[in-house]
Amino acid sequence: MCELVISGRRCLCGEVDIQGSKNAALPILAATLLTDKECVIHNCPQITDVEAAVEILRGLGARVSVDENTVCVCAANIDSNVIPKKLMERMRSSVMFLGAVLGRAGEAIICRPGGCRLGDRPIDMHIGSLRKLGAKIEEAGDCIVCHLTETKSENITLLYPSVGATENIMLMCAASGSSVRIFNAAREPEIVDLQNFLNLMGARICGAGTDCIIIRPAAKFGGAEYTVMPDRIVASTYSCAVSACGGEAYLRGAESEHMRLVLEVLKQIGTEVIKEDGGIRVAAFGRPKPLDMIKTLPYPGFPTDVQPLLSAALTTADGESRVCETIFDSRFGYAEELKKMGALISGDSHKIDIKGIPALHGANVEAKDMRGGAALVIAAAAAEGITVVSNVEYINRGYENIERDLTRLGADILRI
Ligand code: EPU
Numbered sequence: 001m002c003e004l005v006i007s008g009r010r011c012l013c014g015e016v017d018i019q020g021s022k023n024a025a026l027p028i029l030a031a032t033l034l035t036d037k038e039c040v041i042h043n044c045p046q047i048t049d050v051e052a053a054v055e056i057l058r059g060l061g062a063r064v065s066v067d068e069n070t071v072c073v074c075a076a077n078i079d080s081n082v083i084p085k086k087l088m089e090r091m092r093s094s095v096m097f098l099g100a101v102l103g104r105a106g107e108a109i110i111c112r113p114g115g116c117r118l119g120d121r122p123i124d125m126h127i128g129s130l131r132k133l134g135a136k137i138e139e140a141g142d143c144i145v146c147h148l149t150e151t152k153s154e155n156i157t158l159l160y161p162s163v164g165a166t167e168n169i170m171l172m173c174a175a176s177g178s179s180v181r182i183f184n185a186a187r188e189p190e191i192v193d194l195q196n197f198l199n200l201m202g203a204r205i206c207g208a209g210t211d212c213i214i215i216r217p218a219a220k221f222g223g224a225e226y227t228v229m230p231d232r233i234v235a236s237t238y239s240c241a242v243s244a245c246g247g248e249a250y251l252r253g254a255e256s257e258h259m260r261l262v263l264e265v266l267k268q269i270g271t272e273v274i275k276e277d278g279g280i281r282v283a284a285f286g287r288p289k290p291l292d293m294i295k296t297l298p299y300p301g302f303p304t305d306v307q308p309l310l311s312a313a314l315t316t317a318d319g320e321s322r323v324c325e326t327i328f329d330s331r332f333g334y335a336e337e338l339k340k341m342g343a344l345i346s347g348d349s350h351k352i353d354i355k356g357i358p359a360l361h362g363a364n365v366e367a368k369d370m371r372g373g374a375a376l377v378i379a380a381a382a383a384e385g386i387t388v389v390s391n392v393e394y395i396n397r398g399y400e401n402i403e404r405d406l407t408r409l410g411a412d413i414l415r416i
Pocket of ligand 1: 092120121123160161162163164233304305328
């Protein structure tokens with residue numbers, strides 16, 4: 001069990017490289033199953049969720065080598081279509097392998113996925129859409145048994161623009177001979193990254209980034225070499241850290257086009273944002289300004305993944321803010337921990353009010369999920385005294401090395 005010991009009240013100044021995107025790398029790794037030729041994926045973050053994806057690929061029979069941020073996958077000899085419960089429970093995005101294994105092998109046996117404790121996370125839209133496209137799916141307790149003999153040409157309208165369901169449909173249908181349209185598709189930049197990678201392998205997909213994605217019949221897939229997009233949530237994390245602690249940081253590799261609304265919100269709380277070639281510069285002096293109301297929404301709305309990070313910065317705002325969560329049922333778990341540091345937060349599972357105070361104080365706090373854990377690290381870096389953050393395993397799922405990056409910017413963080 002790891003802990004981070006953080007001595008706060010340091011200004012953050014310097015430069016940091018933004019890692020590759022977790023939420024783009026995971027479905028791209030699943031997509032490598034669709035060809036028997038080698039795929040080379042660069043800029044894969046070195047995080048435990050990517051390790052879990054590599055284990056799943058190896059368990060299915062793929063040959064995988066990892067050299068720092070480059071993962072080479074050759075799925076020529078797939079000899080299993082079962083994803084064991086242990087691996088499915090390790091991360092929610094393991095459900096992504098359902099579409100990919102079905103697309104490749106025509107059969108898949110998986111368990112219900114695990115993931116962060118963000119509330120009830122059903123997969124009914126994944127199952128419903130894949131069924132409509134021709135998959136026969138039987139659920140027996142935790143076990144899901146799927147068969148696909150032929151993908152139907154169909155239009156799918158998602159009741160909600162689910163990121164995972166959109167990606168699963170793309171993965172199952174990309175290499176099939178069918179024409180499929182997804183209406184009300186998720187529009188996240190990570191979906192565009194998946195489309196780009198699949199097209200490089202031989203798929204004929206267009207429309208990613210809009211709410212209508214069109215998948216056309218494709219010839220046999222080949223190998224591909226691809227570089228994963230930068231992680232917009234990690235870039236947002238370090239931007240919020242600068243807003244909370246003050247200082248000036250250059251986020252090398254951050255893509256401002258993916259962060260439009262986050263950057264606009266940061267400006268509203270008084271953070272200067274300068275878009276530069278190859279990155280973003282953020283600077284903040286004094287306490288953040290409060291926000292009347294911010295509400296999480298599917299992309300291009302304000303990302304739910306940034307909600308805890310922004311809230312951490314708002315705990316020391318010069319006034320009262322309201323934060324509303326519309327995507328997950330239980331994404332304020334970190335608020336109780338921030339209260340141990342003196343934060344004045346009240347509310348329920350959908351919205352919180354934050355009364356800004358001049359400074360939080362150090363305390364022993366517990367990460368309850370990945371982004372909530374990162375929010376505690378931000379709050380601790382800005383707080384007076386020493387904070388110990390436990391359950392760092394959650395943070396390791398999505399951040400390559402949060403203490404290395406924040407230390408580079410001048411924070412005082414030790415992993416023990
Ligand atoms: N939902 C359903 N039924 C479904 C699918 C989703 O009810 O079949 C609900 C979920 O319960 C949730 C909402 O729809 O309330 C959104 O879920 P979505 O499917 O869009 O999310 P996801 O694919 O499970 C991805 C990211 C999350 C991110 C969300 C929303 C990956 C691997 N994960 O999850 O990332 O919060 O989209 O943007 O891409 C994170 O990185 O910390 C993280 C949790």
